Amino acid sequence: MTRRLLCLHGHFYQPPRENPWIEAIEVQDSAEPFHDWNERIAAECYGPNGAARLKNADDRIVEIVNNYLHLSFNFGPTLLAWLERHRPEVYAHVVEADARSLEGRGHGNAIAQGYSHSILPLASPRDRRTQIRWGIADFRRRFHRAPEGFWLPETAADTATLAMLADEGIRFTILSPYQATRVRAPDGEWVDATGARFDPTRPYRVRLGAKELVLFFYDGHIARDLAFGEALVSPERLLARLEGGFDPGRAHDEILSIAFDGETLGHHRKGGDETLAAALRAAGRRPDLEIVNLGQALDRIPVEWEAEIVEGSSWSCAHGVERWRSDCGCNAGGPPGWNQAWRAPLREALDVLRGKLDGIFEREAAALFPEPWRTRDRYVDLVLDPERQDADDLLRREAGRPLTSDEVGRALRLLELERHALLMYTSCGWFFSELSGIETVQILRYAARAIQLARDLVGLDLEPAFEAALARAPSNEPALRDGRRVYQVLVKPSVVTLEGVGAHLAIASSVRPLPDAGRTFCYTYRLEGRRSTQSGPVSIALGRLQLESVLTRETLDALYCVLHFGAADFRCGLSPYRGPAHAQEVEAALLGRPHAQPLSHLLREVDRHFPGRDYGLGDLFLDERRAVAEVLLEGTMERYEDDYLEIFEDNRRLMEFLHDIDSPVPGPLRVAADVTLTRRLLRVTGAARAGDIDLASAEAELTATAELARRLGAHLHLAAVRHDVRELVEGRLAALLAGRSPGARATELAAILDLAKRLGLELDLWDAQNKLWAWAGSTLVTVDRAAAADLARHLWFDEETLLARAGFAAEG
Structure with a gap:
């Protein structure tokens, strides 16, 4: 029998969003109710795929699994840096998946990626090499091994880029089938492969002078159906769609590769993480199918065929790489009539600026380092260390001598200038429809920071010429006119000294x-x-x-x-x-x-x-501005709340009477009821958090207040109440997991969850479920069967499954 190998590859990536002057992401209102888009997508995708739910027919959880254990994947280095700082538990799932796959399969699931997701065929050779080397260095730091594979941003490729990957020790990459131009069998003739008219279930060798690289071409039809079609409707549908990618008539071992944006799983397609988990579970039980990563696949299937690629091609632009340098017609949304004539002038403006920045760096850094560009490549060691503890050692090694404090400062500013010059080519700046979109404004902010550093270092102001070049980039927004106006209105106000x-x-x-x-x-x-x-x-x-x-x-x-x-x-x-x-x-x-x-x-x-x-x-800065405003508002709101309380108490019976006779309550009285009863809820939940009242008393008062609000038709503002109750849940759960009076804490936790349901708070139970699942699989379970079963019900687990995991024998 021939082998049937299946590899699903998730490309997980977000563009760098940090304010270049503070290296932190500021609040993004479009991501509400989350602080920013990284937070939102982490909650909807990256976290859920590290702890995906397998459920039964009653929608109860029967297992929590790490999808990354069964996916080939790459994570953008800047995204991984953010996850490490802000969502360490998610980061740990990603790193753990690679370590466990390396141990169990002999090859890790993770592959590397170009550092800041620039389109490598459009980069200068020097920038291309730095992007690759920084991506590899980031991978080594996180996964403690050299990468075998490398994800090219947007799968954008040309022969020069593939050759550079091979030079850096990369073994394989993944491309769209539409990027192949011809293929040939061993000792055979070249066969036209354009339009994806070839067999994508083989690994292919591309010859690059004295070296070579292996290419895996993913199945385009299945990948498209997974991203945009109906493949994720159900686990059964997904598994059937994957099986359709194999063909017994091929009569050779097959490696079916499917590559897709990882954010499809939960962010773009709600529930996609759970669908994938169930499909992978079913596929893993099939004796005729083996789930592999691509390093593993190369152990199973010899690379015999060759391929050549379309120069300057990608997976998301039918015109090659034109999406990132011209008005090719590819875009993402925007009203009818909008165009992307701004793309070419934007790239031209940045290319000219980069040339000037590189000239400053090369000239000024030559006084400090024998090989400035080699130093830039090695600067990644400091980029990956937020505390910069080894900065002096690295600069001394690169300089070949001790540097004065002034020289260290100058060297660091020169290297930061180059880092921002690399970041200003992040591909998302060209991907969407409008020049004034947040992604394009972000890369212009990196340009502004590089310009500022150049001005501080050598007194040369590159901004006027840059603005003049941007004026040739037309905006679709009449009020903004062109790139100069976009830069002046949306970028320059954020420049900070x-x-x-x-x-x-x-x-x-x-x-x-x-x-x-x-x-x-x-x-x-x-x-x-x-x-x-x-x-x-x-x-x-x-x-x-x-x-x-x-x-x-x-x-x-x-x-x-x-x-x-x-x-x-x-x-x-x-x-x-x-x-x-x-x-x-x-x-x-x-x-x-x-x-x-x-x-x-x-x-x-x-x-x-x-x-x-x-x-x-x-x-x-925006977050602090809002925090200060909140402090200033607090006293004012307290005074108004006292006024509302007086209005409410004076008119409560009147409101009850009006409600009883089905007569509308006047707006001012209704607002007084809304504010007063919400305040009463917060007073009780705050006292419960502080331990000033017992849980039973709090439950009685909260229930009575909610019932009064219902009778009066008052609208309770539950966001702050939800926050307090969530903290109550977290506190009782932490005590339970720590073994502090676990029986009592389990009972209280179930009571709080029941109360939250009756109040209509709709708590996010994801983290609590993860912790309870881990607890049930540990040796810390010291509650009785009834308490464990009660918790299982309230946290949406299948009762018998959780009890069995916790070591309770089945009843009867």
Whole structure:
């Protein structure tokens, strides 16, 4: 019998979204209810595929499995860096899957990817090599081995790119069947393969001078059906569709490869993670089918046939790689009549800018390093280390001598300039329909950061010429006109200096408590001599702040003054710190007689000692701006809530009467009921979290309040209530898992979950389910059978399955 091997490959990727000045993703309202799109897609896809649910006919969980154990996969390096920091449990599932597959199959499921997802055939040879080397370095750091395979962003390929992969020790890559131009059997003639008219279930060799690379061509029809068709409707449908990719008439061992965007599984197609898990479980039980990764496949099937590819081709553009440099007609949405004539001018503007940036780097770095471009390739070691602990050692090795602190700072800024020059080619900047889309604005922000670094390093302003070049890129939005306007309106306001970061810190510290030293974004800080007072209606905060960039070693040492005139009216000034005597002089002038001096005199003193730019609330980074606004609103809302309580208590019987006679309750009274009863719920849940009331009392009061709201037709605002109840669940679950009075905690947890259901809170139980499943499989189960069964029911497990996993014998 011939072998039937199946490999499903998921390409998991998000573009880098970090603000280039703070290396953090700011809130993205379009991703609501999540903070940003990485958070949202992690919750909908990356997490669920690491803990996919297998369910029975009653929609009850019978097992939780790691889909990554059975997928070939690549994760974008910048996405993995984000997961490691923000979703370590998801990151652990990915890393674990590769380690376990390596142990069980002899080859790991993970393959590497170009670092920042730029289109490699369109990159300069030098940038292409760096993107490949950085991708490989990132892979080695995370998976502790060399990669066998490499995912080309958008599968964009040409012979030069494939040759470079082979030079770097890569064994294979994955392409679309439409990227093959001809194939041939051993000692046979070349056969036309255009239009995917060839057998994709063989591995193919492509000759690259003295080296070669193996190509796996995925099945295009099945991949399209999985991404856009009906293949994920059910496990049975998916398995049948996969089986249709094999053909007994081929009479040879087959490796059926299916490549798709990993985000299809749960993000683009809700429930896709569960469908895949069930289909993989069924496929794994088939004696005539073996699920493999591609390294494994090369152990099973010899590479005998050859292939040649279409130069400059990809999987997501019918015109090759034109989607990333011309108005080829490929786009993603947008109203009728929109075009992408902006793509070519955008690439041209960036290419010219890159040439100038590279010239600055090569010229300036040559004074520090014998081989500047080799140093850029090795800079990835620092990029992958957020704390930059080995920066001095790496730079000393590259320079061949110790560097002064000034030279270290200059070297780091030059290397950061090049990192942003690489990031500004992220492919998503061209993929969509409009120049002003968030993806294109993001790559322009990387360009702006590189321009800023160049200006700081050599005093050369590249921005005017760049803006002039962008003016040739037309926007589809009439109000924005062109790329120059997009850059000026959507990019330049986000450009921040070190002083701007200091002002952000000063304003934030005047509103909410901050420790004297710590880290904010990619900066370490120290606050000293903090003083504050009130001068009439104005609050004054004064102090010294020291700031250092973790990335570039740039420093700021300044006195700050923050005036708060009330509401959102802030004024912040910074002045270079010139020693204790100067600091005392400023403090005496501003805080010496705060109640005696008129406001006009105070403002004149501020102007004299802080003559530079004024900063306000709008200069804070977006998340901090909203956090400060929330603090400012808190007191105001408390005052209004007291007013609403009085209105509600005075008119409660009237509202009940109106409701009884089926007469509408006036809007102001209805709002008073909404606010008051929601506040009552929060008071009870807060007291329960703090342990100030017992759970039974809390349950009785919450139930009574919810019933009163129902009778009055009040609308309860449940988001904050849901947050409190979720914390109650997490607290009881943590105590249960730690073995602290597990019987009592299990009973309380079930009661809280039952209460949440009656209140209509619709809690997200995903994390609790994962933890209970792990607990049931451990040696920590010390509750009785009835309590375990009750928890299983409330957390949507199949009762008998969870009990069996926890070691309880079947009844009867």
